[in-house]
Amino acid sequence: MKALLFLLFPVLAMAQTTPFEIEGHRGARGLLPENTIPSFKKAIDLGAHVIELDVVISKDKKVVVSHDTYFNPDITTDPDGIYITKETQGNLYQMDYKQIKKYDVGVRGNKGFPEQEKMKAHKPLLTEMIREIEKYTRQKGLPPVKYNIEIKSSEKEIGKTQPEVAEFSDLVYKIIVKELPLERVNMQSFDYNVLKHWNAQTLAGKYKKIAVAVLIEPRANNDVQVNLDKLGFKPDIWSPYFTQVTTERVKQLHDLGIRVIPWTVNKREDMEKIKALGCDGVITDYPDRAKSL
Template sequence: MKITNTFLSAILILSLTHCQLKNDTMKYANLDVQGHRGARGLLPENTVPAFIKAVELGVTTLELDLAVTKNHELLVSHDPFMSHKFSTSPDGSPIEKEDELNHNIYQMTYEEIKAYDVGSRFEKQFPNQEKMAIHKPLLKEVIDAVNKYIKDKNLPPVRYNIEIKCDPAGDSLYHPLPAAYAQLVYDFIVEEMDTTQLNIQSFDFRILQYFHENYPEIKLAALVENTLPIEDNIANLGFTPEIYSCYYHLLDSEKVSWLQSQGIQVIPWTVNETEDIQRVLDWGVDGIISDYPNRVLELISN
């Protein structure tokens, strides 16, 4: 059979197309897609349904925040109080902004906390968020619910990015002192979780320094929202973290490359719009924290 140049050209084009598709697919194979507070754009933040939704979508990591109850239980909550943005009092009235600090989680038992609804009110920042009557869960509740869902659905394990919310102004008022807080979290994760499948993150470098000094085996992420040079933030931390996690507007391709040259993973937050997601992907980040992990997953699979 005579093989024409046209036939050979067609074969070459098909081969190159196949290789390109394969390369595009593999390009994001190791991207860490993190559901911010579960999947806040889709379901009420830091609630069990939001975390289950994120797992259902196919995230690799669940990002969540911690607060501490009166009985020193670890509660999943972004704020150490009931936020006026979406919280409803046990009597059915919405929390007012000027009163939210008085609803101090550190001064409440979990039974008291469960009486607050944090999922029924409309939140204009997330107009398509599904509303439901729901309470803030304990960390143990989240872990148990996610583990059960993964087992029932025969899904791969998911990682956890656990933020310890801590601030000098809140010491002993809205949360324990840093050392006690960090120790409380450590005692929980070694008892209830696979410590190789999680990292601790915090804006409060005192928390990270405690873990680094006492439990260096725990992977750490430095959260950053200031405009200081990256080198200054790392110097202030006092050691090189495994992850540098900053507001995505503070990054560019050169900064990402420099951090990675230092052996530091770059995982920016909170990247929600498709064009911004594509932009940080083009920078070569190691992961993305998003309120809409579905958008990240759709983009990298196209």
């Protein structure tokens, strides 16, 4: 019977030789305000092995934990208690962090996530967030958590909502090497210019080796070789939208020594399918739904 199961599920058997990682997307976005310290703590409490987060840059060159380069009008309240709109959403790259911190991103909740608890929350600095999470896991006697840090970058936004790729990358890299063991970090991005820069800096000896993940857009060509040719090097992790995953593609990537961790998987049945396809982990807004995977 065991031999028969292996023949039926060879990819699954291979994938299970390493732990299946649960990544809390923007912390536990389905339950607490995204990309905030309480949300990251919640993800850890629910068993996430990795916390996924996004970073942008402020006017005073601070690395801010935020998915957007502006204040999301669906969730943000200004310092005077007025709801942010599309007309007043601002540009974080044109604001000092001291000003950014005054805006609340939790008391309104998030209509897209009805289970999300409403609470006061601000956009933290990357340094603040790391130190709080490291202290939290030590105090609770929990295993050290990993960090999946996404650099939110677009070539057309340089000089508008972000600095040049080299400056952006250097600001993030300096915090990572100062605050964390490098084996507990990976950097990811949709922007191939960012990924190429990190690889080039590593090859030149200017950056120490940190795992790199390539994010694949849902509507992009998801052919593995096409993207590898475009990228110009072999990343450590392949992160496509979860509906793009197939058994054949997972095997192709595993044969190349690349781990496969798709995003953003929120239904339990989809999580189980992703694991059965042989993926190495899952990124989810609901770490509680991934328990026992």
